[in-house]
Amino acid sequence: MIVYILSFCIGSCFGSFFTVVSERLPLGLSLIRPTSHCTKCQTPLKACDLVPVASYLYLKGHCRYCQQPYPKMSFIAEIVTGLLFCLLTATKLWSLWFIPGLLLILTALLLSLTDILYLLVEPVIFYPLTLCTALSIFLIDSPFSLHAIEGLICLLFLAGLTKIIPNSLGHGDVLLLSSWGLFLGLLELNLVLLQACLLALFYGLISGRKTKAEPIPFVPFLTFALISQLIWQFGLIVH
Ligand SMILES: [Zn+2]
Numbered sequence: 001m002i003v004y005i006l007s008f009c010i011g012s013c014f015g016s017f018f019t020v021v022s023e024r025l026p027l028g029l030s031l032i033r034p035t036s037h038c039t040k041c042q043t044p045l046k047a048c049d050l051v052p053v054a055s056y057l058y059l060k061g062h063c064r065y066c067q068q069p070y071p072k073m074s075f076i077a078e079i080v081t082g083l084l085f086c087l088l089t090a091t092k093l094w095s096l097w098f099i100p101g102l103l104l105i106l107t108a109l110l111l112s113l114t115d116i117l118y119l120l121v122e123p124v125i126f127y128p129l130t131l132c133t134a135l136s137i138f139l140i141d142s143p144f145s146l147h148a149i150e151g152l153i154c155l156l157f158l159a160g161l162t163k164i165i166p167n168s169l170g171h172g173d174v175l176l177l178s179s180w181g182l183f184l185g186l187l188e189l190n191l192v193l194l195q196a197c198l199l200a201l202f203y204g205l206i207s208g209r210k211t212k213a214e215p216i217p218f219v220p221f222l223t224f225a226l227i228s229q230l231i232w233q234f235g236l237i238v239h
Helices: 002-027 054-058 072-090 096-118 123-139 148-164 171-184 186-207 219-237
Strands: none
Touching: 002 072, 002 096, 002 123, 054 072, 072 096, 072 219, 096 123, 096 171, 096 219, 123 171, 148 171, 148 186, 171 186, 171 219, 186 219
């Protein structure tokens, strides 16, 4: 039990850090300065205001100083990342051979946040982390391999799709999916894409969006589908 509590605490700290990265990097801001502060009253937050999950619950989601509500995104990211770390612990995927998989998940989580905040697959996050994933496949003995041809087919197919059906996928979504095709292969990518489309469709139906033209961030759905695919593919066979 203690190992899951520890996993959740570490994961929620990562979630908190990811929120800062995804909020600041696309705007070209420093990750260090200014230190964490309330965006409404600009008061710098103390350490006791920054404990992931616990501070939000204790303060009932409001700033201690001006009583204005905090955005929910950071809290949700902390919970989701905490639960994800518990899941990875349960499926015993914390191992050297799964590093490319962990890098894929990390990149997807960060890009989900930038997509939610700015409808953007942030290049400053995407390119370096994708390169690290490719390098880790070369350097570490892992079940991942590079599917160069399949990655290229994905890129051409998805780029063609966006020409035939404009606004079906963003430029960033095409690049991200092609990189996943490169790492996962075509069949696995199709499963991820199908699951993400079904999830997004379901979300569109239940969320009651005001207009059909209102774009929805697609990367969070892709990320959910990617994580389930990786857990299904690798998690269930590791003991
Ligand atoms: Zn405040």
